[in-house]
Amino acid sequence: MAGDGPLLRVNNIEVIYDHVILVLKGVSLEVARGGIVALLGGNGAGKSTTLKAISNLLKAERGQVTKGTVEFEGERLDRLMPHQVVRRGVIQVMEGRHCFEHLTVEDNLLTGAFARRAGRTSVGEDLDRVYHYFPSLKRRRRSLAGYISGGEQQMVAIGRALMSRPKLMLLDEPSMGLAPQLVEEIFAIVDRLNAEQGVSVLLAEQNTNLALRHARYGYILENGRIVLDGPAQALRENADVKEFYLGLAGERRLSYREGKHYKRRKRWLA
Amino acid sequence: MHFLYTVLIDPFVQIAGDPRFFVEVLTGGLLTGVMYSLVALGFVIIYKASRVFNFAQGTMVLFAALMLVGQMEMGAPAWLALGTTCGVMVGLAFAVERLVLRPMVNQSEIILFMATLGISFFLEGLGQLMWGGDVHTLELGIPSGPLTLGGILVNKLDLVGAAVAGLLVTALALFFRWTSVGRVLRAVADDHQAALSVGVPLKVVWVIVWTMAGLVALVAGIMWGSSLGVQFSLSLVALKALPVLILGGFTSVPGAIVGGLIVGATEKVGEVFWGPALGGAVENWFAYLLALIFLLFRPQGLFGERIIERV
Numbered sequence: 328m329a330g331d332g333p334l335l336r337v338n339n340i341e342v343i344y345d346h347v348i349l350v351l352k353g354v355s356l357e358v359a360r361g362g363i364v365a366l367l368g369g370n371g372a373g374k375s376t377t378l379k380a381i382s383n384l385l386k387a388e389r390g391q392v393t394k395g396t397v398e399f400e401g402e403r404l405d406r407l408m409p410h411q412v413v414r415r416g417v418i419q420v421m422e423g424r425h426c427f428e429h430l431t432v433e434d435n436l437l438t439g440a441f442a443r444r445a446g447r448t449s450v451g452e453d454l455d456r457v458y459h460y461f462p463s464l465k466r467r468r469r470s471l472a473g474y475i476s477g478g479e480q481q482m483v484a485i486g487r488a489l490m491s492r493p494k495l496m497l498l499d500e501p502s503m504g505l506a507p508q509l510v511e512e513i514f515a516i517v518d519r520l521n522a523e524q525g526v527s528v529l530l531a532e533q534n535t536n537l538a539l540r541h542a543r544y545g546y547i548l549e550n551g552r553i554v555l556d557g558p559a560q561a562l563r564e565n566a567d568v569k570e571f572y573l574g575l576a577g578e579r580r581l582s583y584r585e586g587k588h589y590k591r592r593k594r595w596l597a
Numbered sequence: 598m599h600f601l602y603t604v605l606i607d608p609f610v611q612i613a614g615d616p617r618f619f620v621e622v623l624t625g626g627l628l629t630g631v632m633y634s635l636v637a638l639g640f641v642i643i644y645k646a647s648r649v650f651n652f653a654q655g656t657m658v659l660f661a662a663l664m665l666v667g668q669m670e671m672g673a674p675a676w677l678a679l680g681t682t683c684g685v686m687v688g689l690a691f692a693v694e695r696l697v698l699r700p701m702v703n704q705s706e707i708i709l710f711m712a713t714l715g716i717s718f719f720l721e722g723l724g725q726l727m728w729g730g731d732v733h734t735l736e737l738g739i740p741s742g743p744l745t746l747g748g749i750l751v752n753k754l755d756l757v758g759a760a761v762a763g764l765l766v767t768a769l770a771l772f773f774r775w776t777s778v779g780r781v782l783r784a785v786a787d788d789h790q791a792a793l794s795v796g797v798p799l800k801v802v803w804v805i806v807w808t809m810a811g812l813v814a815l816v817a818g819i820m821w822g823s824s825l826g827v828q829f830s831l832s833l834v835a836l837k838a839l840p841v842l843i844l845g846g847f848t849s850v851p852g853a854i855v856g857g858l859i860v861g862a863t864e865k866v867g868e869v870f871w872g873p874a875l876g877g878a879v880e881n882w883f884a885y886l887l888a889l890i891f892l893l894f895r896p897q898g899l900f901g902e903r904i905i906e907r908v
Contacts, residue, residue, distance in 0.1 A: 387793055389703060413796025425791035427784045428905050438784045441777060442796025473905035487795055 332401065333357040334527050335381065335417070335495055340395030340405075342373075342380050342551075344388070350376045352551040353395070356529075358495060363521055363528040365542035365559065367535050367572065372548040374531035375422055378497040381529070382419035383409045399495070413442045416494035422503060422531075424480040426487075428473030432464055435472050435483050439490030450490075456524075457486040460516055478509035485513070489520070495527045496520075502534050510534075514541050535572040539563050547572070603874035611870055621749050622869045623862055628755035630861020631762045632824075635817040636838040637845065637853040638765065639810040645773075645848045646782045646806040647698075649709045653717035655835020657811060660724045661686060662818030662827045666735045667728035675737055686811030689720075694803040702799075721832065730829060735822040758820045762854065765816060769809075770850050782806065786848065840888035846901025855899060860884045 335358040342351040351373050358364045366374050379385045380392050383404065397404045404412050412418075427435050436457055440450045458465040461482045467475055472483055481501055488496055498517065502510040518541060520526045532538035539545055539559045547555040547568065555565070562568050569575045612619045639654040651657075664685055668678035697712050741754035773779040785792040785802050793799060821831055837860070845856025868880040891898065 382794065384790070384794055387703060387790060408798065409793045410796040410798040413794075418796070419794050421791060421794050425788050425794070427787040427791060429787050429902055430780070430783055434780050434783070437777065438781055438792070438797070439795045441781050442798075471905070491796055 334360045334362075334400060335529065336398045337377070337381065338396045338398065340377075340380055340397065341393050342376050342385065342390055343393050344390045346391075350390070350551050351380065354548070354551070354553055355395075356546050356553065356556070358527055358529050359544075361521070361525055361527055362544060363517075363530065363542045365538040365545040366529060366531045366548060367533075367538060367545055368548035369533065373551040374548055375499055376551075377548070378419055378499050378529065378531055380405075381412075382417060382497055383407060383412050384419060384421075410442050413491055413493075416492070417497065418488045418491050418493040418495075419497040420484045420488045420499060420501065422499040424477070424484045426472040426480045426483050428471065430472055431469050432472055432475065432479075432483055433468040436464075436487050436490055439487035442491055453490050453492065457489050460489075460520065461486050478505050478513070481505060481509075481513055482516075485516070489524075489526075493526055495529065498528060498530045500531060500533065502532060502537060510537065517541065535568070600874070604871065607874070608870035617748060619866075619870075621751075622865055624749055624751055625755070626862040626865025627858050628751065628759050628861070629865065630841075630857040630859070631759040631854070632755070632817075632820055632857075633834070633837050633841045633860055634854045634857030635758070635762050635765070635813070635820060636835055637841040637857055638762075638769065638850065639813040639817065640838060640842055641845075641847065641850055641853045642769070642810045642813065643806050645786045645850075646802060647709075648706055648786070649698075649713065650706070650847075651716075651810065652710060652713040653720060654810065654814060655832040655838070656717040656720045656724075657686075657689075657814035658818045658821065658835065659827070659829070659832040660689075660720045660818075661811070661815035662735065662822040662831060663724040663728045663733070665815070665819065666733040666822060666827045669735075670733065682815055683812065686815055687808050690804050690807035690811055693807050694800060698803050699800065717832075721829075725829070732826045732828040733822075735819065735827050737819060737823060739819075739823050741823065754820075754824050758824075761816060761820060765813065766850055766854050773850065778805065837884060840884040842898070843888040843891050844898055846898025848902050849898065849900035852898055852900030860887065863887060 337354060337356045339353045339355050340351055341349070341353055343349050354373065354377055356364070356366070366377060368374050376385070376390065379388070379390065381397050381404065385391065387409075392405050399415055399417055402415065404415065404417065407415070427438065430438070433454070436454060437450065440453060463479060464482055464486060467479060472480060475483070485501070501513055501517070505513070514537065517528060521528055530538055530542060539562055542559045545556065545559050545562045546553050547562070555562070555568070557565070636655065636658060639657065640651060643649055643651040643654070661682055664682045665678050668681060669675060693716060697716060701709055701712055739754060739757050741752065743750055744753045744756070773783060781792070781797050782802060782805070785797060785799065789799070818827070818831070821834055825831065841853060841856040841860050844859055845852025845854070864880045864883040867883045872879045
């Protein structure tokens with residue numbers, strides 16, 4: 328069952344919030360085993376919703392997958408509870424970091440091991456592994472997570488997810504609100520986790536340039552639909568992506584005013 | 598002038614004139630305060646993990662005590678009655694999770710609070726339906742009566758209550774601080790969504806905290822029932838737990854104890870020494886005045902969570 332076929336297959340899902348608001352209008356995507364896949368798009372395109380539909384955190388926000396399926400290693404995830412999804416090896420690192428502010432850094436990390444119901448020694452090993460990747464967290468292990476810097480909080484959030492020994496991490500805007508240098512540092516660590524620990528990554532990002540440098544494949548979401556997908560290299564060279572997402576147009580930089588008057592081509596037939 | 602004298606000077610003259618009596622009053626107050634803390638603890642456990650203010654905590658105290666005393670009056674031995682009552686409280690936790698909290702998930706705090714109001718009425722009715730509305734005497738063989746300790750008169754029952762409360766608080770504080778379940782409960786208290794995302798099964802968490810609160814309510818019910826008798830007014834003791842919570846902080850286990858001590862001591866001392874000047878019944882309102890002052894100047898309470906703000 329495992330081995331061949333993609334690790335994650337999202338098949339034509341539709342998501343409705345509060346029974347009335349249609350947010351995703353048929354999204355399909357795949358993440359290969361060991362891959363890094365970028366999910367790109369502007370504000371409100373549906374990136375976070377897609378990730379939450381996979382991790383099943385939607386229900387906690389009164390959202391619902393009304394059509395389509397989510398399969399992980401051939402098993403359907405869309406009928407499981409969030410903690411069951413985590414136990415299968417899929418974990419989401421939420422947008423805005425969401426650390427437990429009144430817990431110490433180490434306690435934050437340890438909560439990530441809870442779902443796995445692991446013994447003390449294996450949790451200890453996992454903790455050492457997280458500190459190996461994020462040495463600055465080891466120095467701050469006794470600090471309250473509410474008082475550490477934004478970059479360190481993002482590291483706590485990723486480290487905490489790592490404690491569950493995930494096969495697939497869903498990263499939601501890890502670059503949000505961080506200095507460019509820190510963003511590079513965090514993405515470098517994500518690359519290492521992917522290469523050394525074999526963690527596959529589905530990455531939702533607004534920073535298209537950054538995401539396409541680290542991902543191998545990319546999907547572009549607009550208004551709840553996938554409008555374009557392809558290998559990262561091809562997307563970077565696509566004229567529309569250059570124009571709308573990378574802010575480049577042919578030889579010259581397009582000014583905001585010109586961009587505003589330009590009516591976007593619709594890429595889907597609907 | 599005379600009024601100012603009786604309020605500002607006379608009480609202190611009395612205290613200085615008979616310090617032993619003052620210590621006796623103070624000790625009595627502190628011991629009563631510990632009993633308040635027992636009730637407050639149940640609130641703290643649920644509030645800490647779920648930000649739900651459980652209005653039914655007082656009724657749970659009454660309900661647990663009624664279950665216990667009812668079975669004993671039917672002739673069940675104490676250990677059996679205790680066992681079944683524990684079982685009923687655990688069952689109650691499961692029922693609350695399944696029938697109230699689960700359908701209400703993601704509703705705002707005020708709606709969940711209203712739901713606990715409903716639970717409170719339901720339990721009150723159920724308890725009286727099963728065991729009637731009479732006053733029952735609870736006789737578990739806990740020693741009571743006066744005892745002279747170093748020349749100070751105290752009630753034995755109060756001493757036992759203090760010991761039980763102390764033990765319970767120590768156990769709870771250790772549990773929250775050092776066990777992995779305790780850590781997860783603190784995490785859930787901080788951020789539900791994040792807890793969900795790292796794979797904490799919230800349903801299990803709700804059952805755990807309501808079970809804990811139910812068992813604490815049973816202990817409080819035993820102690821209060823032994824001293825006042827098991828009767829409807831027991832659920833009103835919960836109202837005294839409110840100022841205790843405001844003083845100590847809604848999220849702090851040690852806070853519930855310290856808050857209880859302060860409320861118990863000040864209201865008793867106020868009653869005995871200032872009561873005559875203020876027309877008596879100081880005990881009834883003093884705690885609420887204290888709570889009001891705290892709300893104005895330190896709304897998170899003495900031991901409440903630090904409010905972390907980033908700029």
